[in-house]
Each structure stands twice: as C-alpha cells, then as structure tokens.
Amino acid sequence: MKDYLVLRVIAKLMIGFMLLFALYVQFHGDFGPGGGFQAGVIVAASIVLYAIIYGLDAARTVIPDRVIEALIAVGVLVFAGVGVAGLLLGGNYLDYFVLSGDPVHGQHRGIFWVEAGVLITVFAVMLKVFYLFASRGREADAE
Amino acid sequence: MEGVIAGALLTMMAAATVAIAVQRNLFAVVILSGIYSFLMATVLVALDAVDVAMTEAAVGAGISTVLLLSALHLSRGEEVKPLHKPLLPLAVAVATGGALVYGTLDLPAFSDPQAAIHAHVAPRYIEQAYRETGVENIVTAVLASYRGYDTLGETTVVFTAGVGVIALLRRRRRAEKARA
C-alpha cells in the first residue's frame, strides 16, 4: 500500500491522533475508563497502522526490534521497581504510601509509574508479536 | 428498555457462537469472533463495566482479530470435516454446563444490595478509594493499588507471552541451517 498517496497522508494524520488519544487514555485513567493497558494497545495499533501503510521495514526503522525487546523488559522492571522502591523506603512491597511525604500523593505517584510500566510492556509486546507474525508471513509468501 | 436491548445483544452473542461452531471457513470464523467480542463489549457497558468493555473491544475485537488473521494468512483457510462423531466432547461440554446451571441457580438474587459481594470488601473500595488513593475511577484504584500485585502478575503474563512468541517465531537462519 506504499503507493497510495491519500492513504499515506491520512495515515500520518491518524497516527498523530491515535497517539494523542493514547495519551488521553493513559492519563485520564484516574478519572474515567482507561489506563496503561488500553493505552499501550492503542500506541501499538498506531505503529501497526504505520507498518501496514508504509511497510514493515519502514516501521522497523522507526522502532527497531532491539529497542522493542528492551522495552518489553523495561516495562516489567518499572512496575516491579516501584515495588522495590516501596521496600527501600521502609514500606511493604508495592507500598505506595511511603513514596511521598503525603500518603495520598504517594499513592498518586505509585499509580502513575505502575501504569507507565504496564503501558511500556503492553505496547512493546503487542508490537513485537505483530512484527514477528508479519515477517513470518512475508517469508511464507516468498516461498 | 435497557433490559430489552441487553437481551437482544445476548441473543446475538449466542447466535454468533453457534455460527462459529458451524462455520468451516476460518476467515468467517475469525470475523464472527470479532463481532462476538463487540457484542460482549456492548453488554458490558450495559452492566456498568466500562473499563472492561473498553478493553474487551480493544483486545477481543482488535488484537485477537489481527493475530488470528495473521496466523490464518500462514495456513489453509478451510477447516476439514471431522472424521469421528463428537459425542464425548459434547457430553463433557454439556456436563460442564450442567454444573454451571446447578451452581448458578441459588446464587444471591440479582442486584441485591445485601448480597455478599456488595456487603463485604467492596464497600471500602467504593467509600474510601478516593480518600485513600486520590483516584476518582475506583476500578483504577483497585487495579493499580489495592490489588496492584495482581496487575504486576498480569503484566508479567504479557511479558511471558511476548518473550515466548520471540522464542518461538524469531528466525534463526544460521542456526537452523547448521542443524539441518
């Protein structure tokens, strides 16, 4: 689909809006439906759209495989790391109260980072899985 | 009115599962399962589970469909007629259903505020979540804080699946040729 100009332009616009929407879903999760998981899915979908319109190789240059594989791990480390931070600050594992002088603010801080961790891992895993399936398919077509 | 709509949606869901069971064209099966997920998401909205509905729409109708289609792309699109009569599977499935009927008949009445799930544990979330965590969406508060450890486990499950798919699908051209 690399040759359709209209698609390419609209896709570029769409991807911008999708990323914006993902940010909304991520940070609006405190007030309305949404959160790290849903936002991660939407970010991944925007890159998938990019890959469909511009080709897998183009997407892979924007976000290389090595980076995605690292992000898969980083998300879990961020989440589990929040728990360790709670331990180091004298609380139990995943205790957010101790993350700040004010317990409720500490909760806020903990939830923010936890949701960030979820977003990173979910985004990276979804995209990586898509890359792997798609590249497998391309080789099958070539045979 | 709401009940009628929910009833209609549920009926369509049941119809979609029957169609999936009967249909042999796998492409149609995948599309039907996407429709099924959308119907499920709508029913979930009617049941006030907006977060779940949003996730089910994104995952069930979105990701699952994309994954199924890409896997389908790598294989034959038509299902073979089974060789044997599926009596045992039917018996197992019906027995399970029977156990579910048995188990659900004397559950607490629908929407009874005195039922255990409304009277125990949940009230603290509903009454205190904002004061204790400063988050207005109670689902987010429970998900990320009260039961945050479950969510860590859930993220780990996603991580496991991601690394597992890497282990299974990443091409290792040189390594495979060396072994062949």
Add this chain to the structure above:
Amino acid sequence: MTVIAAQFTYWVTIFIAIAGLYIVIARGNLIKKLVGLSIFQTSVYLLYIAPGKLIGGTAPIYSVDFAIYSNPLPHVLILTAIVVGVATLALGLALVVRIREAYGTIEEDEILAQEAPPDAVATPRP
C-alpha cells in the same frame, strides 16, 4: 437491566460456555480450537460482572450526580482475565504457526497421522 434480563444473562453465559468448550474439544483445526478456547474464557466474564451490577447504580467512577455504584472488584478481575486470555491466544497462535511449518497442516488428525507411534528417533524440524 432487570431481574429477568439478569437471569437471561446467566443462561446465555452457560450456553456460550458449553459452545466454546465443545468447539475446543471436538474440533481438530488448531486455529478453530483456539477460537473456541477464547469463547470459553469470555463466557466467564458475565458470570463475574452481571452479579456486580446494582439496579440504579452506575459505573464505579466518582461523580456528584450518583450515589450508587456497581461493584468495581469483578471489573478489575475480568480486566486481568482478558489480558491473560489474549496472552494465551498469542502464544497459542505462535505455536500453530510453527506446527504448520513443521507439519504442513493445522489439522490435528493429519498431524497425528504423520507421527508413527512414539519412539526415540528425533524427527528433525524442517
């Protein structure tokens, strides 16, 4: 949502569970089995969430307009179940792709037919 609709929800849930389980066990096509498995998993959602609904209640997000909220805990649990379900599906499909490459088919009967009774001779992967 009325009480009758709630009863109907249970019946549909159970029907879907039976249909899903039947597809998993009875069908030989590996992808169709996974679709059936997903349906069986999703049938559980309503079992958890329908009882959490309170008539006159609203989604569990604080708002000045409402006083009654439906139970948030089942929602949290099912969110986790959905994620676990899609993770399982991704892994299952990756296995299906590899099986298809190794055997040239995704029909269980045809795969079993290719395998002589188990012995020690390792069959190299293509």
Add this chain to the structure above:
Amino acid sequence: MTSHFPILQVVLPLLAAPVMVLARRAGITWLIAVAMSAAVLGMAGWLFVQTGAGETISYAIGSWPPPWGIEYRIDAANAYVMLLVAAIGLLVALYSRASIAAEIPADQHYLFYTMFALCLTGLLGMAATGDAFNLFVFLEIASLSTYVLIALGRDRRALVAAYQYLITGTIGASFIVIGVGLAYLETGTLNLADMATRLPDVSDQRSVRAALAFLTVGVSLKLALFPLHLWLPNAYTYAPSAVAAFLAATATKVAVYVLMRLYYSVFGAKLVFEELAVGRVLIALSLAAMVIASAVAIFQRDVKRMFAYSSIAQVGYITLGIGIASETGLIAGIVHLFNHALTKGAIFMLLGCIALRAGGVGFDRIAGIGRVMPLTSFGIVIGGLSLIGVPGTAGFVSKWYLVVAALEQGALWLAVLVVASSLLAIVYVWRFVEAAYFNAPSAHIAALKEAPAGMLALSWVMIAACIYFGLDTRLTLGGATDAAGALMRGWP
C-alpha cells in the same frame, strides 16, 4: 529485611526475568539464574525454619490489609513446598548449562533462562499466595512459561505437545476462574483465609459445591490426576531434559499443594470429606492412576515416556494420601510429594545425561548403556528402587506411611493395592535394567563416554538425597508432619 522474605522470594525471579532479556548473553543469564535460585533457596530455607514452630506469616502486599489487599500467607505447609521448589530450582539451574548447550541453539539460551525464572516465579507465587485470584494469575505465569519451555524441545512433536498442554492447561485455568468466581459470589471475598471463615455459613449452597467441583477439576488437570493426565506424557517426553526434570519435580507438586490447601484450609475437611464424598472419588481415581498408568508405563518404547507414565502413577499415591483424609494420610501424601519430586527429578536429570551422549532415550538406543555410562545408569537404577519403594530409599518412607494410613482406616485392601501396584513399578524399572545391563551395546553405544562430570555430579546429589532421606527422615517427615498439622489447623 527478613520480614520481606515471603514476597522477595517470588519477586526476585520475577525481576531476574526482564534483566535476563536485557542481558541477552547466555553466560551472564546463566549466572543470574544460578545466583537468583541460590538466593531464593536461602529465603525459602529461612521461611521453612521460621514456620516450623507452627507460626503463620502474613504479608500484606502494598500495605493494604487483607481482605482488601493481596496477602501472602506462609505456614509450615507452603514453606515445605517452596523449599522443595527452590532446591530443585537451584539444582536444575546449575544442571541446565551443560544440558541445554546440546539441546537448544545458543542464541536462545537467554530466552530459556528467562522462561525458567518466570516458571519459578509462577510456582512460588502459587504456593505463597493467600488470595484466590492471585493464585490464578501466578498459575498462568507458570503455565505460559511452561508451554514455551516445552516447545523449546528439539523434536517437532514438542510443538504439538506444547499446544495440547496449552489447550488443556487453559481449560483447567478457566475452570479455576469459574470456581473462584462462584466462591467469591457466595462469600464476597477473594482472600482465602477470609473465605474460609465465611464459607461455613453458606456451605449448604449449591454454588459452593459447584465452586468446589470446578476448582477440583481445574487443579486436577494441572496435577495430572487420572484421567485428566493426557497432556503429561508428551509434554515430559519431548521437552528439553532440564525442563522435564524441573517440571516433573515441581509443577505437579505445587498443584497438589493447592488442592490440599483448598480442601483443608479453605473449604474445610468437614465439607469436603464428610458431607461430600470427595475423598472416595479421589481414592478411586488414585487407584486407577496407580494401576493403569503403571501398567501403561511398562509398554512404552521410550524410557523418558515410561517414566512420564510412572509420574502419573506416583501422583496417584499422593492424591491417595489426600483422599484417605486422615492426618497420617495427609503426612504420607506430603512426604511422597517431596520424595517423588527428588526421585523423578534425579531420574530425568540422568536421562538427560543419556540423551546428551546417545542422542535419545528410546529402548533401542540405550541397549548396553550400563557398560559405557555406569554411573549414570546406576543412578537411574537407584532412582528406580526409590520409585518401587525399596527400604533404604526415600520412596520406601512415603509408601510405608501410605500403608499405615490405609491400615489405620481398616482398609486392608487399600494397603494391599498400594503394595501390589509397586510390583508394576518393579516391572518397568526392570525393563531399564535389562536394556542397560543385559543387552549387548551396539558399536555406536560402545563408543560413548560417561556423561559430563558436572551434570553427573548434580544428578547424583539428587540420587544421594533419595538415599539420605530414606535413612534420615527428620527433615522430610518432620516437615511433612508440621505441614499436615498446619493444613488441618487451617487458616482461622
């Protein structure tokens, strides 16, 4: 610091997994795996000592008090199981380096260790948790990593085995979710201890009984209770050797623990064994497993597969102990859980040594192997004696207790069947002896060398433990007695 051991021993392998993905180098990931397993074993040992006196350690994750938050609850019963899992984990981690070098391509080694760490996380989390839904989540971590570990096997049939286990395992997990859901709807809580206090009020409800049924079937699929064992033989046979050893020694054992916990500490022995006839059903299925699976084992053409069927039979002895529903029966079941894990872990590790040298463990490939790999073969024979239950081996201790438990109930026929089914074990162990020692080796076999010293030494640590715990039962039997006591006291 020590007060955080309950969570740290689960979170440490969980943290190690993403670090391994970032590290990528096979050597480094192996070092991480070993260091992590050693630390986990240390913590598990500490918890085992702490809970031995009858103490129950409760750990509120996120500092949210139970039942609102998730609780880890450790007493003598799960400390015992976690000590077992951690010990086997360390041995297998050490053993893996040489074993998987031959079976898995080098660029996948870090993925193997990552999955191993995740599997350890899942199993320890299942054992440690005091929360019903958290149990399901960690069960899925253990399960998904297990599917991948099996699929890493060299043979293409490993893929099919992994797929079949994925289907079966997910059905089992869904049953567990349904069971947890029904129990939750009746009690309003997910905390197992809280659930235990609230269940007696509603125990006459049909939903509670249905919950028990769904949980039983779901967990039984995981522990391979006959006739829900169909996934197991292929999974063990085609998995990499190190994986087979680890799974055989830990995965089904943790599932057995979960079943005991649900029966004794959550639903309560009164409901499960007195009001409902779960015990009798369990005894019937266990006997079927002991006899039928042992008989099927005799006719296998692959040694690994033969011992896989033997595992189904041996799980039968454990569940028989639960089904007898007396304290002695429970002790017998728990002690056999430990002893069988050691025995089968050792046997599968030694079979890995043979597979490494001979390229497979079909009976046609191991003819005369006893002459060229004497230490390996002799180790398997000792393991076999422990499976049979010969005095002086660990297997004898648990079978002895099982017989005593049966006689206490006045069930002489049960005791006779336990002994008689052991005769079947003699037959299949003898098949190995015959092939290894009484058949002439082919030219190919005669040219083989003994297994690498490291792998052999680690396997022999397990074999030595089989003998040691056959003679000195203070740790195993003492721990099992404490564990049974903790289970019967429940979680008030």
